[in-house]
Amino acid sequence: MTTNLILATDSYKQSHFLQYPPEARTISAYVEARPNPFADELIFFGLQAFLLGYLAHPVSRADIEEAEEVCAAHGVPFNRAGWDAILADHGGFLPLEISALPEGTLAPSGVPLVQVENSDPRMPWLSTWIETALLRxxxxxxxxxxxSGKAKRVIHAGLVRSSDDPMGQLPFKLHDFGARGVSSAESAALGGLAHLVNFEGTDTMEAILAARRFYGAKAMPGFSIPAAEHSTMTSWGRDREEAAYANMLRQFKREGKIVAVVSDSYDLDNAVANIWGGSLKDQVLAEGGTLVVRPDSGDPVETPVRALGVLWEKFGGATNGKGYRVLDPHVRLIQGDGMNIDSIARLVDRVIESGFAIDNIAFGMGGGLLQHVNRDTLRFAMKANAMRDGNGVWHDVSKTPLTDPGKGSKAGRQAVLAENGRLVAKRLDAVPQGASLLQPVWRNGEMLKEHSLDEVRARSEAGLLG
Known part of the structure; x- marks a missing residue:
């Protein structure tokens, strides 16, 4: 959808230019994830995509005319003078300075991630007007x-326990199948891109474009393989199930290649034991490359463990240096059905308990990765924290609701420092100049500091895995 940036906010914010004190010249506001039950630490990501995708495009005369018409009919005031000044004096770019932590930073909840101030003293209303779009x-x-990072930690721990090559295995251990389960193409792009911070396996192609456009990805940031779905297998009919599988091997499984085949359209146990491990066994071994068997139903923990046992019985393998079984390299397994943080952790434990290395299995997530989250998952909020008056004096701004102290906000412009290996929030006026990790990344339509996806990945992995 084409976005008119002036209307990319909550309706009630159109009236806020009339609500600030007359002496207000600058409003400072910050974004944080408040303490929450989902994660004590978070991977900060996505601001650069928003800046380049939205704020880098100036407001036009047509945008102003449209917004004025919409607001008048909608029943809210419209700040025509303010937007005309933005167009005339700033070329349509919003006069905002935005400071942020480096993207990919592993930050504790309750630590400011972003801080916003208007740079034109005529427009103190602008800092919080941007809240709706910025938070999104x-x-x-x-x-x-x-x-995705929480899953990475769980899988990495399993690999450390059972694999001879944990870091070599890790990048492709969680695959994103979530594109069809999200609410929009933009969600697929941004959510899929966020997953690529931690892993390199994806079927969300919009994420590839987002990585190239917003994070300077030159090399391919995510990979996939030829894979079957039920429609391509069941179209052969049940009587030709073996022929459908044989066709997959013939078409795609050549030397060094990988192909995944969903194998539970009828009877998974029969497919694994009597087709893959029986009538097609010689073809699986002769073609080279790797067959990845995919169960897509049944208990998400016990079903893949049972399938691994049958694959070992039929194809064998070797015992690695840590004493765990690794299947013949021609066969592997992926479990995507029913996967979430809890079931991934249980499956990792069961695979290892059964004597297998995590090398043998990959995991997939769909809507559970890209869609089963909301703003309250990490309790995100943006709050004003300071106001500068016409004399240049900063005044604290905050809220302290007696009915819910947990929704109280920070007073005073914020800084973030590293103390004893952990990020902490401080008042900006209490730290040496330039010491804060919140550094300007955007000013008046210009990107001041740009992060590559490689930099974000390295920063995130260092924080997650130490």
Whole structure:
């Protein structure tokens, strides 16, 4: 959808230019994830995509005319003078300075991630007017990156226990199948991109474009393989199930290639034991490459463990240096059905308890990765924290609701420092100049500091895995 940035906010914010004190010249506001039950730490990500995707496009005369018409009919005031000044004096770019932590930073909840101030003293209303669009641009990719990062920690721990090559295995252990389960193409792009902060396996192609457009990805940031779905297998009919599988091997499984085949359209146990491990066994071994068997139903923990046992019985393998079984390299397994943080952790434990290395299995997530999150998952909020008056004096701004102290906000412009290996929030006026990790990244339509996806990935992995 084409966005008119002036209307990319809550309706009631159109009236806020009439509500600030007359002496207000600058409003400072910050974004944080408040303490929450989902994660004590989060992977900050997505601001750069929002800045380049939205704020880098100036407001036009047509936007102003349209917004004025809509607001008049909608029943809210419209700040025509303010928007005309933005167009005339700033070329349509919003006069805002935005400071932020480096993207990919692993930050504790309760620590400011972003701080916004208007740079034109005539427009103190602008700092919080941007809240709606800015929060959308941050909470969603940060939450998906955090969820994906939690899975990365669980899988990495399993690999450390059972694999001879944990870091070599890790990048492709969680695959994103979520594109069809999200509410929009933009959600697929941003959520899929957030997953790529932690892993390299994806079927969300919009994420590839987002990585190239917003984070300077030169090399391919995510990979996939030829894979079957039920329609391509069941179209052969039940009597030709073996022929459908044989066709997959013939078409795609050549030397060094990988192909995934959903194998539970009828009877998974029969497919694994009597087709893959029986009538097609010689073809699986002769073609080279790797067959990845995919169960798509049944208990999400016990079903893949049972299938691994049958694959070992039929194809064998070797015992690695840590004493765990690794299947013949021609066969592997992926479990995507029913996967979430809890079931991934249980499956990792069961695979290891059964004597298998995590090398043998990959995991997939769909809507559970990209869609089963909301702003309250990490309790994201943007709050004003200071106001500068006409004499240049900053005044604290905050809220302290007696009915819910947990929704209280921070007073005073914020800084973030590293103390004893952990990020903490401080008042900006209490730290040396330039010491804060919140650094300007955007000013008046210009990107001041740009992060590559490689930088974000490295920063995130260092924080997650130490």
């Amino acid at each position: 641009g941050i909470w969603y990719p940060t939450t998906v990156a955090t969820l």
